[in-house]
Amino acid sequence: MRGRIDGMTGEMLRAWAWDPARPRERLLALLVIDGYKSDIVVGDQPRQDLAGAGIGDGAHGIRYTVPGHLCTEATREVSLQVVDADGGMVEVDRRLISFTRQNAWLAGRVEGFRRGRCTGWAWDQRDGTRRLKVQAVWKGEVVATELADRERKDLLSAGIGDGAHAFEIALPPSVWQAPDPNEVLTIQTADGQEIGTIRLPENDLLKSLVDLGRQAEREGDHATAIKNLEEALRLSPDNVDALWVRARIAAGQGDTDKARALATQAFDLHPSHARAVVILGRLAHNEGNYEEALGYWQQVQPGDSAFRESLIKAGRALMRLGRPVEVLAPVRRALSLNPDDIDAHRLLADAHLAIGSVALAAKHLRALAAAQPADRKIAGQLQKVTGVEPRKTAPLSLEFLENPTMHDWQGPGEGAVTAPSERANGVVLRPAERRGSVSFLVSEPQEFRAGELPHYGLRVTGNGTAAELAFRFRKDVAPLLLTGLRLYIETRAAGDGTPAPMDVQLVVRQSGRDVRRTLLSCQARKRAKMEAFDLVLxxxxxxxxxxxDAWLVLRVAAGRAALLRAPRPLLKIEPEQPRTTGYEGPPLPDLSRFGIAAAGARA
Incomplete structure (x- = not known):
């Protein structure tokens, strides 16, 4: 679930929300402003900046008219909360927003001054098609008048009327060629409502100040760079170029709070500004906020100088978030840009090891070993995986499923299915009924050990129907299962942790129809729990x-989410035990002492 609170425009609070698992769905949300809860609003406003950043089809914007009693000059805490697939509320963003006192119907901003022209926009919120007449006031006199009727795509995508509300007021040379440093230029409507003010730079000095600041930064003279940039910001506080360059210097000096504040200001003014996005991505990544960093890295476009960095760091963030399958796409793209990219080979090796693709991991480890022959760690990893065969060709004696580890996952790592779908060899994900769907997320891979494929979990959610994860039996284990196995499974509720009713079922095909037998019924709870049951055919x-035609099916109730792994064998049932479908002997031992180490009891 992703979203952001963009800021205030007049009395309009702007935000967006999007769920990658439901990319075309318009989400329901509410905004909490200093404890005041809004009505439910729909995130369905089209925004070009969102579409350009790959946020669905872009129609996920939110606009909320703030009540008048909150539209006073103050800094307020705003929380954006979204209704998730289970009907619960999830907070996706929280930040401090500056509220300003403005006329209830007027929204606008003075954005800058360049080459004798003052630019900005003005909008009558009562009538989105009305064009306001704006005036430039200098030393108490109106020196220029212009109609705010220029079309701008960024205004349209931000929901500012029909987008045709921008202005450029040409000032008389007598005003801007020799400005009074003690005076400010005021932009107002024809009836005197102030839109904003700006201090005129001497001889259009802003660009020169920013250029001097960037040159000094390149030369390592940070004191001079900061002096020029802060002078530019004094003259024009909303100068995006000065903001992001100053933010980059602050980040390099370790002042992350100042860097974040400046970069966020630049991002709020220009949400698609590449340099602000990169700075915010770096700050979030360095602080371990990988989900936030991922959102920024995914906005960097091909052709940008930071595109390769964005692909690599997106891959690192996904590895940290336990989503190795999703690492493959961006990092392969980075490798296509440079086949000798060491970071890309390293990430792809780690991702393939995490999902059990040993041969592909070995390929990238060989490339690393060739580039860094003195690295003993790489050599050791390559030695471990070279010649290792997947466990499916040399199964443990008690293994009974074709693919209990879900290796060779076909991707993607996150999404939804509306019909039975074989996502890995012998592993099928499906909704129990035709009109429902199942959302899924690959998660929590275990650490790779040479000679074994790693297990990883699948978080599933039934939308309008129960969710089923089916594992196909190996054909050669029928004799073993006629005697019987005692199995265990770890159950855990996912999502908001609401207990999830679930069953383990044996499903066989007989006379052209599925015949089901329930082996275990339990409640998956937030805290992981081991459950034992017997399987005798x-x-x-x-x-x-x-x-x-036999499957072991894990079934989770509709509207619930659970993290699922295939059941594992604990021990054989001795031949002399009765062939029952459930254990009726003495109490079972405390299974918490087994875990994965229970493989030692499989003989």
């Missing part, structure tokens, strides 16, 4: 298994 079920 009948002769008819064994015949279906040998024909390849």
């Amino acid at each position: 009948t002769d008819t079920e064994a015949a279906a298994l040998e024909a390849g």
